[in-house]
Amino acid sequence: xxxxxxxxxxxxxxxxxxxxxxxxxxxxxxxxxxxxxxxxxxxxxxxxxxxxxxxxxxxxxxxxxxxxxxxxxxxxxxxxxxxxxxxxxxxxxxxxxxxxxxxxxxxxxxxxxxxxxxxxxxxxxxxxxxxxxxxxxxxxxxxxxxxxxxxxxxxxxxxxxxxxxxxxxxxxxxxxxxxxxxxxxxxxxxxxxxxxxxxxxxxxxxxxxxxxxxxxxxxxxxxxxxxxxxxxxxxxxxxxxxxxxxxxxxxxxxxxxxxxxxxxxxxxxxxxxxxxxxxxxxxxxxxxxxxxxxxxxxxxxxxxxxxxxxxxxxxxxxxxxxxxxxxxxxxxxxxxxxxxxxxxxxxxxxxxxxxx
Amino acid sequence: xxxxxxxxxxxxxxxxxxxxxxxxxxxxxxxxxxxxxxxxxxxxxxxxxxxxxxxxxxxxxxxxxxxxxxxxxxxxxxxxxxxxxxxxxxxxxxxxxxxxxxxxxxxxxxxxxxxxxxxxxxxxxxxxxxxxxxxxxxxxxxxxxxxxxxxxxxxxxxxxxxxxxxxxxxxxxxxxxxxxxxxxxxxxxxxxxxxxxxxxxxxxxxxxxxxxxxxxxxxxxxxxxxxxxxxxxxxxxxxxxxxxxxxxxxxxxxxxxxxxxxxxxxxxxxxxxxxxxxxxxxxxxxxxxxxxxxxxxxxxxxxxxxxxxxxxxxxxxxxxxxxxxxxxxxxxxxxxxxxxxxxxxxxxxxxxxxxx
Ligand SMILES: [Ca+2]
Ligand SMILES: [Ca+2]
Numbered sequence: 001x002x003x004x005x006x007x008x009x010x011x012x013x014x015x016x017x018x019x020x021x022x023x024x025x026x027x028x029x030x031x032x033x034x035x036x037x038x039x040x041x042x043x044x045x046x047x048x049x050x051x052x053x054x055x056x057x058x059x060x061x062x063x064x065x066x067x068x069x070x071x072x073x074x075x076x077x078x079x080x081x082x083x084x085x086x087x088x089x090x091x092x093x094x095x096x097x098x099x100x101x102x103x104x105x106x107x108x109x110x111x112x113x114x115x116x117x118x119x120x121x122x123x124x125x126x127x128x129x130x131x132x133x134x135x136x137x138x139x140x141x142x143x144x145x146x147x148x149x150x151x152x153x154x155x156x157x158x159x160x161x162x163x164x165x166x167x168x169x170x171x172x173x174x175x176x177x178x179x180x181x182x183x184x185x186x187x188x189x190x191x192x193x194x195x196x197x198x199x200x201x202x203x204x205x206x207x208x209x210x211x212x213x214x215x216x217x218x219x220x221x222x223x224x225x226x227x228x229x230x231x232x233x234x235x236x237x238x239x240x241x242x243x244x245x246x247x248x249x250x251x252x253x254x255x256x257x258x259x260x261x262x263x264x265x266x267x268x269x270x271x272x273x274x275x276x277x278x279x280x281x282x283x284x285x286x287x288x289x290x291x292x293x294x295x296x297x298x299x300x301x302x303x304x305x306x307x308x309x310x311x312x313x314x315x316x317x318x319x320x321x322x323x324x325x326x327x328x329x330x331x332x333x334x335x336x337x338x339x340x341x342x343x344x345x346x347x348x349x350x351x352x353x354x355x356x
Numbered sequence: 357x358x359x360x361x362x363x364x365x366x367x368x369x370x371x372x373x374x375x376x377x378x379x380x381x382x383x384x385x386x387x388x389x390x391x392x393x394x395x396x397x398x399x400x401x402x403x404x405x406x407x408x409x410x411x412x413x414x415x416x417x418x419x420x421x422x423x424x425x426x427x428x429x430x431x432x433x434x435x436x437x438x439x440x441x442x443x444x445x446x447x448x449x450x451x452x453x454x455x456x457x458x459x460x461x462x463x464x465x466x467x468x469x470x471x472x473x474x475x476x477x478x479x480x481x482x483x484x485x486x487x488x489x490x491x492x493x494x495x496x497x498x499x500x501x502x503x504x505x506x507x508x509x510x511x512x513x514x515x516x517x518x519x520x521x522x523x524x525x526x527x528x529x530x531x532x533x534x535x536x537x538x539x540x541x542x543x544x545x546x547x548x549x550x551x552x553x554x555x556x557x558x559x560x561x562x563x564x565x566x567x568x569x570x571x572x573x574x575x576x577x578x579x580x581x582x583x584x585x586x587x588x589x590x591x592x593x594x595x596x597x598x599x600x601x602x603x604x605x606x607x608x609x610x611x612x613x614x615x616x617x618x619x620x621x622x623x624x625x626x627x628x629x630x631x632x633x634x635x636x637x638x639x640x641x642x643x644x645x646x647x648x649x650x651x652x653x654x655x656x657x658x659x660x661x662x663x664x665x666x667x668x669x670x671x672x673x674x675x676x677x678x679x680x681x682x683x684x685x686x687x688x689x690x691x692x693x694x695x696x697x698x699x700x701x702x703x704x705x706x707x708x709x710x711x712x
Contacts, residue, residue, distance in 0.1 A: 028551060028558045032536070035543055045544060072546055097550040180388070187391055188401060190428055194453040195384060202384045 015321045021139070025089035031067050034130070037288040043278040044070050044130065045077070047160060047266040050276060052078035054269035058125040061086065063115055063148050064141060068095040068108065070128055075104035083107055084124065086148075088114045115144035123154040126269070134209045135292040136166045136226075136262035137238070137314060140322050146235050159230040161264035167281060169222035170247055170308055171213060173256035173293060180204070204295040207326060207344045211293035213259045213282040219302065220247035222281065224263075225312050241314045245330075249306040257295040258312075258328060294328060294344050306332050371677050377495070381445035387423050390486070393644040399634040400426050400486065401433070403516060403622040406632060408434035410625035414481040417442065419471055419504050420497060424451040424464065426484055431460040439463055440480065442504075444470045471500035479510040482625070490565045491648040492522045492582075492618035493594070493670060496678045502591050515586040517620035523637060525578035526603055526664055527569060529612035529649060536560070560651040563682060563700045567649035569615045569638040575658065576603035578637065580619075581668050597670045601686075605662040613651040614668075614684060650684060650700050662688050 024030055035041055048055070048070070055078035062071040065085040074083045085108050087095055092112035099108045111118065127149055133139035149159060180203040184192040225243030259282075266276040280287045302308070310330030317323040325343055332338035380386055391397055404411065404426070411434035418427040421441040430439045441464050443451055448468035455464045467474065483505055489495035505515060536559040540548040581599030615638075622632040636643045658664070666686030673679040681699055688694035 028554050032539065032555075036535070036539065041544060067548065067551070069544065069546070073544070076545070094551060094554065098546075098548060101547050101550050179392070183388065183392065188397060188425065188429070189432070190425070190454075191457050192423065192454060194457050195423070195450060198384050198450065199388075 015319050017320070017322055021322060022089040025066065025087075026091055031091065033288050035067065035069060039280075039285040039287045040130070040278065040289075041069060043266075043276060044128070045073050047128075047276045048073040048077050050274065051269045054273075055080050055126070057081045058269075059122055060084070060126045060128060061120070061124040061148065061152060063127060063129040063145055064088070064131060065095060065110070066091060066130075068098050068110065070130070071108045071110075072099070072102055072104055074128075075099075075107040076102070080107060082109060084120055085110045086115060086118060087112060115148045118148060118152065120152055123152055124157060125154060126158050126160060127153045128160040132161075132164070132262060132264060132289070134289060135207065135260050135314075135324075135326065136164060137241075137316075137324060138209075138322070140238065140316065140324075142233075143235050143238060143321075145230075146233060149230075158267065158269055160266045161278075162230050162267040162275075163265045164228045164230065165224040165263050166226040166243070166260060166314075167222045167263065168225045168243075168245055168258050168260050168312060169213075170219045170249070170255050170302075171257060171259045171293075172217045172219065172253055173211075173295065174217075174254065176208070176211075176293070176295070177254075177256050177299065200297070204297065205344065208293040208295065210290045211259060212286070213261075213291045213293070215282045218259075218282065219251050219253065219255060220249050220308070223247060226314070239316050243312045245308070245310055245312065247308040249302050249304055249308065252303045253301075255296070255300045255302045255308075257293055259291045259293050260326075261289070261291045294326060294342065296340065297342055298340075300332070300338070300340070302332065307334070308332055309334070371675050373676065373678055377678060378445040381422065381443075382447055387447065389644050391423065391425060395636075395641040395643045396486070396634065396645075397425060399622075399632060400484070401429050403484075403632045404429040404433050406630065407625045410629075411436050411482070413437045414625075415478055416440070416482045416484060417476070417480040417504065417508060419483060419485040419501055420444070420487060421451060421466070422447060422486075424454055424466065426486070427464045427466075428455070428458055428460055430484075431455075431463040432458070436463060436482075438465060440476055441466045442471060442474060443468060471504045474504065474508065476508055479508055480513060481510060482514050482516060483509045484516040488517075488520070488618060488620060488645070490645060491563065491616050491670075491680075491682065492520060493597075493672075493680060494565075494678070496594065496672065496680075498589075499591050499594060499677075501586075502589060505586075514623065514625055516622045517634075518586050518623040518631075519621045520584045520586065521580040521619050522582040522599070522616060522670075523578050523619065524581045524599075524601055524614050524616050524668060525569075526575045526605070526611050526658075527613060527615045527649075528573045528575065528609055529567075529651065530573075530610070532564070532567075532649070532651070533610075533612050533655065556653070560653065561700065564649040564651065566646045567615060568642070569617075569647045569649070571638045574615075574638065575607050575609065575611060576605050576664070579603060582670070595672050599668045601664070601666055601668065603664040605658050605660055605664065608659045609657075611652065611656045611658045611664075613649055615647050615649050616682075617645070617647045650682060650698065652696065653698055654696075656688070656694070656696070658688065663690070664688055665690070 058080050060080045060083045062085045065071050065087045068085050071083045071085040074080050096110045099105050129145045131141040131145045184195045223245045226241050261281045263279045280289045313327045315325045327343045329341040414436050416436045416439045418441045421427050421443045424441050427439045427441040430436050452466045455461050485501050487497040487501045540551045579601045581601055582597050617637045619635045636645045669683045671681045683699045685697040
């Protein structure tokens with residue numbers, strides 16, 4: 001029976017897992033989660049509001065529009081000539097209703113279909129999209145955004161977001177380590193340590209999405225390890241993205257892992273206009289992305305002033321195109337004996353959500 | 357594509373979903389959740405401890421033993437002649453290691469296999485099991501326990517738990533209703549009410565497991581609606597279990613739904629000895645079962661002194677044997693106009709857990 005399950009997992013029917021991917025966006029659960037994220041949604045609203053004068057008579061594309069919230073912001077707060085609201089999932093039917101209900105059908109045109117198969121009557125001035133996933137790139141919706149950009153954004157048109165950065169920090173994760181690993185040492189007076197290798201395998205070899213990092217658990221100042229310019233980024237760049245880090249430890253303590261998050265920027269449509277930022281890190285308002293924790297195989301003791309150097313590489317999964325492996329290599333104070341590495345792979349049947 | 361998904365859902369390869377069911381118990385996640393539930397695990401420890409004298413030289417079966425914690429309690433705190441620790445999932449391999457690691461291999465015999473195919477050298481004096489699921493019966497592991505009882509418990513042997521009750525209370529659920537339903541009224545100044553029927557369908561037609569009921573959200577004194585005697589209960593009884601309720605409202609307010617939980621009792625092996633109880637309700641220490649919320653299709657306004665009467669019926673799913681439908685029928689003050697009903701079905705591919 002286990003053989004059967006493994007066979008199912010590795011039979012490559014659809015490396016993009018579109019049925020699961022678009023299926024999950026056909027239900028309300030994920031849309032509610034995103035809309036309830038005020039930090040995320042208000043950022044897009046602010047971007048539209050602050051650029052409302054410049055948006056006048058502009059053609060806008062809202063790619064992966066979901067319920068159409070960003071398109072509706074454009075129609076309500078500015079006067080674009082048209083907004084093409086593109087959505088591949090079955091949610092598009094409801095998006096049409098919402099556009100009507102809010103009296104925006106003159107401006108907003110909902111198109112159900114995949115970005116790759118999109119046909120528009122014209123090129124657009126602005127391509128707006130909320131494509132960011134866990135650890136910035138997970139789900140790789142960004143590929144669809146780049147393909148749409150190359151085909152439908154006019155020369156000199158603007159991408160929203162315009163830039164993105166992945167940020168990393170070494171951190172403590174005492175509670176998580178205690179709950180998942182130390183727990184087995186003496187529960188109810190018994191020795192359950194034979195389960196620790198299983199715990200390691202099950203809880204620490206994949207990134208922990210939905211981690212909430214407390215600012216005081218950061219062991220150093222965070223570092224932007226990968227920066228993307230959304231106007232020049234190429235699909236081929238996504239296969240392997242590499243970054244470097246040098247952290248100077250500001251605290252002594254147990255180094256349990258690295259935590260990652262992202263920031264995106266929305267440039268102004270006017271020269272010299274203010275940039276809007278959405279930061280999903282521990283010092284900002286919490287978002288539905290939370291942060292992503294990569295546990296080390298073994299925790300390491302560190303001291304104030306220690307220098308933690310290394311590289312992080314995001315390897316896009318060559319088969320499962322919405323997934324990636326994050327490889328971390330590091331050393332402490334350039335010592336070979338303190339050199340270590342870990343690899344964390346995102347797990348491909350990941351869109352099955354729990355019932356709550 | 358949606359047709360394909362539906363076809364998959366209704367093709368009945370294994371109505372017991374054993375691959376998913378036992379598969380999920382072959383990983384640590386669920387075992388850690390259960391072991392970390394101190395209220396649950398300490399109750400079983402207390403049952404063994406308080407009966408340690410009477411357990412001397414008794415043969416015990418621990419059915420669905422998981423990591424073997426209850427068997428280890430028996431071997432550590434009492435002197436049974438033998439404990440048969442039965443586990444169908446692949447966890448059994450680790451259970452053997454844990455028994456050895458804790459020096460209990462003389463007393464505890466781990467048997468990997470299904471309860472239905474079990475062969476023992478003798479009948480047992482005590483059959484202990486933690487078979488309870490959400491809303492008491494979900495997963496219907498209780499059927500395996502009853503089959504094991506009829507075959508392997510000696511005449512006059514004791515079942516732990518010995519009795520179980522399902523409890524119901526009418527309640528408010530303001531926050532859940534606001535988050536899932538009122539949300540669509542005016543998010544970000546827009547009218548998203550066309551999504552409310554979808555929200556109703558997606559969030560309110562299935563029971564909400566993992567609900568945390570605050571005592572102050574109870575609108576009346578709770579009522580035990582179904583009581584099971586584990587010594588006399590028959591497998592055939594499980595097909596349809598019916599209960600009645602009459603609640604006198606103690607608060608005025610909005611009646612959003614019914615919340616259910618369960619209590620189990622462990623009788624003493626000695627005549628007149630104290631019974632140990634595990635109560636998973638809102639006035640007890642929280643457990644990993646939490647409570648189960650059944651939302652009404654429409655909330656109802658109620659007043660102090662109103663009498664809410666009705667029935668609850670658990671219909672075991674005739675195809676998917678680990679699932680059930682909960683049907684609630686009720687009226688307020690015997691008024692036909694205030695009569696209503698709802699049906700909530702547990703969702704069958706439910707054992708897929710999220711990655712965290
Ligand atoms: Ca996203
Ligand atoms: Ca259980």
